[in-house]
Amino acid sequence: xxxxxxxxxVLFLLAVWSILMPSSSNPQHNLCRLIQTSARCNxxxxxxxxxxxxxxxxxxxxxxxxxxxxxxxxxxxxxLLCTLSLVGNDLEKIxxxxxxxxxxxxxxxxxxxxxxxxxxxTNGALLKLPRLRVLDLSENNLEDDMAAVLLQNLTxxxxxxxxxxxxxxLDESSFEGLPQLKELDLHGNRLFELDNxxxxxxxxxxxxxxxxYLPCLIDFHMTQLVVLNASHNFIEWFIARQDLxxxxxxxxxxxxENKLLFFPFLPSQSCLRNLYLSYNSVRFYENMVEDDxxxxxxxxxxxxxxxxxxxxxxxxxxxxxxxxxxxxxxxxLRWNQVDQFxxxxxxxxxxxxxxWMRTNCLENFNLSLERFPSSLHELDVSNxxxxxxVADQGALAALxxxxxxxxxxxSLTWLPSGLFSSLESLRSVDLSYNSISIxxxxxxxxxxxxxxxxxxxxxxxxxxxxxxxxCGIQRVPSSAFAGMxxxxxxxxxxxxxxxxxxxxxxxxxxxxxxxxxxxDIQGFDFAPFHRLKSLNISRNALTHLPPSLSNLGLHxxxxxxxxxxxxxxxxxxxxxxxxxxxxxxxNLFNCCQMEWYSMFEMTxxxxxxxxxxxxxxxxAKRTHRIELHQLHLCExxxxxxxxxxxxxxxxxxxxxxxxxxxxxxxxxxxLLQKSIKKKYPKPTSY
Numbered sequence: 001x002x003x004x005x006x007x008x009x010v011l012f013l014l015a016v017w018s019i020l021m022p023s024s025s026n027p028q029h030n031l032c033r034l035i036q037t038s039a040r041c042n043x044x045x046x047x048x049x050x051x052x053x054x055x056x057x058x059x060x061x062x063x064x065x066x067x068x069x070x071x072x073x074x075x076x077x078x079x080l081l082c083t084l085s086l087v088g089n090d091l092e093k094i095x096x097x098x099x100x101x102x103x104x105x106x107x108x109x110x111x112x113x114x115x116x117x118x119x120x121x122t123n124g125a126l127l128k129l130p131r132l133r134v135l136d137l138s139e140n141n142l143e144d145d146m147a148a149v150l151l152q153n154l155t156x157x158x159x160x161x162x163x164x165x166x167x168x169x170l171d172e173s174s175f176e177g178l179p180q181l182k183e184l185d186l187h188g189n190r191l192f193e194l195d196n197x198x199x200x201x202x203x204x205x206x207x208x209x210x211x212x213y214l215p216c217l218i219d220f221h222m223t224q225l226v227v228l229n230a231s232h233n234f235i236e237w238f239i240a241r242q243d244l245x246x247x248x249x250x251x252x253x254x255x256x257e258n259k260l261l262f263f264p265f266l267p268s269q270s271c272l273r274n275l276y277l278s279y280n281s282v283r284f285y286e287n288m289v290e291d292d293x294x295x296x297x298x299x300x301x302x303x304x305x306x307x308x309x310x311x312x313x314x315x316x317x318x319x320x321x322x323x324x325x326x327x328x329x330x331x332x333l334r335w336n337q338v339d340q341f342x343x344x345x346x347x348x349x350x351x352x353x354x355x356w357m358r359t360n361c362l363e364n365f366n367l368s369l370e371r372f373p374s375s376l377h378e379l380d381v382s383n384x385x386x387x388x389x390v391a392d393q394g395a396l397a398a399l400x401x402x403x404x405x406x407x408x409x410x411s412l413t414w415l416p417s418g419l420f421s422s423l424e425s426l427r428s429v430d431l432s433y434n435s436i437s438i439x440x441x442x443x444x445x446x447x448x449x450x451x452x453x454x455x456x457x458x459x460x461x462x463x464x465x466x467x468x469x470x471c472g473i474q475r476v477p478s479s480a481f482a483g484m485x486x487x488x489x490x491x492x493x494x495x496x497x498x499x500x501x502x503x504x505x506x507x508x509x510x511x512x513x514x515x516x517x518x519x520d521i522q523g524f525d526f527a528p529f530h531r532l533k534s535l536n537i538s539r540n541a542l543t544h545l546p547p548s549l550s551n552l553g554l555h556x557x558x559x560x561x562x563x564x565x566x567x568x569x570x571x572x573x574x575x576x577x578x579x580x581x582x583x584x585x586x587n588l589f590n591c592c593q594m595e596w597y598s599m600f601e602m603t604x605x606x607x608x609x610x611x612x613x614x615x616x617x618x619x620a621k622r623t624h625r626i627e628l629h630q631l632h633l634c635e636x637x638x639x640x641x642x643x644x645x646x647x648x649x650x651x652x653x654x655x656x657x658x659x660x661x662x663x664x665x666x667x668x669x670x671l672l673q674k675s676i677k678k679k680y681p682k683p684t685s686y
Contacts, residue, residue: 031045031046032044034054037057038058038059039053039059039061041060041065042062042064044065045065047066047067049070051077053078056080057080057081059081059083059084060083060085061085063085063087063088064087064088064089065086069093070095070125072096074098074099075099075100076101079103080104081102081105083105083106083107084105084107085109086109087110087111088112092114092117093115093122094115094118094122094125096121097125097128099125103130106134107133108134109136111137111138112138116141119142123149126150129156134157134158136161137160137165138164138165138185139164140165142165142167143166143168144167144168148173151177155180156180157180159181160185162184163208164188164189168189168192168193169191169193169194169195170195170197171195175197175201178200179200179203181201181203181204182204184198184207184208186207186208187209187229188211189212190212192212192215193214205249206225206227207227212233214230216238217230218237218238218239220238220267221244222248225248226249226250227251227252228252230255230258231254232257233258236260237262237265238253238265239264239265240266240267242265242268246269247267247269249270250270250271251273251274252274254274256278259280260280260282262282262283262285263284263321263322265322265323266324269324270323273327273329273351275328278333278334278336278356279336280335281336281337283336283338284338284339284340322345325349326348326349326350326351327351328351329354330353330354330356333355333357334380335360336359337360337361338361341370346373347371347373349373353377354376355372355378355379357379357381357384358382358406360381361384362381364390365381367389367391367395369390374401375401376401376402377401377402377403377425378402378403381407382408385410387413388412388414388451389407389412389419391416393418396423399423400424403426405426407429407434408430408432408469409432412434412436413453414451414453415451417451417455420455421459424462425462426463427465428466428467429463429466431471432469432493437453437454437455437471437472437473438454438473439455440480457480457484458481459484461484463484464485464486466488466489467488468491469490469491473494475497475498476497477503478503479506480503481506482506483506484506484507485510486507486510487511487513489511489515490513491516491519492517493517495520496520497516497519499519505528512531513535514529514536516540517536517540517558518540521537522540523546526548526552527552530553532554533554534555534556534557535554535557536558537558538558538562538583538586539560539586542563543562544564545567545571550570550571550575554575555580556579556582557581559583560583560584560587561585561586563587565588566590567596569595572595572596572600576605576606579605579606580606583609583610584609584610585614588616589616590616591616591624594626613625
């Protein structure tokens with residue numbers, strides 16, 4: 001009888017158990033987030049693949065867990081899986097049948113694991129993924145032979161990442177069996193030799209060899225490659241095979257930060273558009289060979305590491321050694337040792353758009369001789385040794401599309417008078433740190449082919465940005481910028497500059513940035529410049545903020561290294577409305593006049609750069625950091641005054657009592673005795 005009575009309860013409990021069993025039997029389920037068909041189980045402390053998730057997921061993320069092994073049929077519950085990520089686990093091996101029926105898997109991310117331990121068995125598992133296209137094996141401590149075994153016969157693979165492993169040398173067998181490979185990342189290994197390693201990857205288009213130890217790249221014959229990044233190596237030579245009739249598809253070649261002594265020996269037929277050679281030691285030696293009577297070596301042969309002679313011989317002074325440059329658009333030669341260009345070098349680049357020559361050894365710049373192409377719109381020859389620039393009318397006319405010209409940090413003292421007025425599309429000029437002043441318009445040379453130690457800027461209508469920092473300018477003539485539409489004018493680092501407000505009056509409707517730092521400017525009226533967004537008046541010994549700044553909509557204001565003691569509260573309130581960045585370090589403020597600081601803090605939109613370095617001086621001439629002490633340095637003056645009044649009254653009262661006691665002791669001693677006896681009577685004797 002009791003047994004029959006319990007039957008309904010037992011049945012009820014069994015029904016509830018059957019409903020709750022999937023979730024309660026798999027506590028890992030609660031550690032995953034389901035977003036549509038993606039399950040994200042990252043940083044969950046998992047030691048195995050969770051089961052019981054939605055069966056139709058196509059993406060599973062298990063990054064940064066503690067999974068060491070993937071046993072057989074680990075993903076049997078997820079037959080639709082296309083993307084699997086196991087980055088940052090302790091994964092040592094993947095058993096041969098781990099992926100079960102996951103035949104749709106295309107992308108597999110296994111970075112930051114220990115697959116160097118079980119690489120042979122892992123290859124067996126990868127071979128059972130017929131659609132695998134993307135494989136990330138970066139940071140797995142893989143050596144050369146391990147990688148070769150692990151990747152064997154992955155015929156469907158298109159994108160492979162082997163970066164940050166322990167690869168030293170690659171040969172023909174390294175990527176054998178990867179005929180569909182299109183992109184390969186090998187950066188951050190220890191590679192020092194490539195021995196025809198990519199001959200078995202005919203479809204490879206993007207190759208990253210950056211941050212390795214390669215000493216040279218010779219016999220380059222990968223005609224199908226589109227992008228090659230070999231930056232941050234120790235490459236002294238880059239030589240492409242010259243005897244091929246096929247056109248190289250290479251569009252981008254990055255050899256930044258290597259040991260190049262010569263300009264790369266490029267293919268004779270190519271589609272090269274971007275060539276990055278910065279931070280090398282490139283020079284052109286052609287003229288040195290012609291002018292020197294010594295017997296220079298005109299060719300060089302290369303040997304491999306085994307001492308065998310290769311079939312690569314470079315004819316150093318051949319006119320065609322630079323290869324096909326006809327498609328080149330960007331040439332980056334910054335931080336090299338170029339002192340001159342070979343004859344006809346620039347003319348071989350009719351499509352050149354950007355030429356970057358910052359920090360080289362150029363002494364003369366002859367625009368007439370070089371004949372720059374009309375396609376050039378950016379030219380940077382800053383920080384060289386230029387003492388003169390030569391240009392005829394034809395050369396300037398050809399530069400009709402030039403928009404950016406940087407000749408700062410040179411030794412220029414003379415320039416062609418018509419240089420800038422002849423460049424019709426010019427929008428930005430930087431002549432900073434040269435000895436070029438500003439000519440009065442009335443005394444301007446009228447001939448374009450004359451040279452002058454000052455430049456005329458009047459009516460250069462296309463120009464928007466003009467940088468004349470540190471040029472030794474002593475005076476800006478009136479109407480110097482008439483007819484211009486400048487938005488940026490930089491005149492900082494010209495101590496003793498004489499300039500009146502009306503000098504810039506013509507720019508009041510367009511000027512947005514004005515630099516007057518370290519110019520000893522005083523009393524300048526900024527009121528007309530309603531469009532001004534950025535102003536630099538640092539290092540000018542200013543004792544107060546110009547009142548005219550209150551009505552401007554400034555976003556950036558540089559007040560560093562002046563003599564400001566405070567900013568009036570009204571000015572601070574007006575500036576804080578639109579101000580976003582303010583530089584105030586190098587001033588010594590009054591600790592008791594810090595209302596402006598509270599205003600800037602209260603708005604929470606003003607970034608006081610270097611806030612922790614702002615200093616103030618208290619009444620005792622002690623220096624404090626405003627950020628730490630500004631609320632405790634000054635006492636309330638009203639409280640201080642009341643204290644002194646109270647002390648004075650107390651002194652008067654004490655003095656009066658003292659005088660009264662002395663008077664009584666001197667003239668009325670009996671009265672004092674009676675008073676004492678009355679208050680303290682004698683005790684009665686018994």
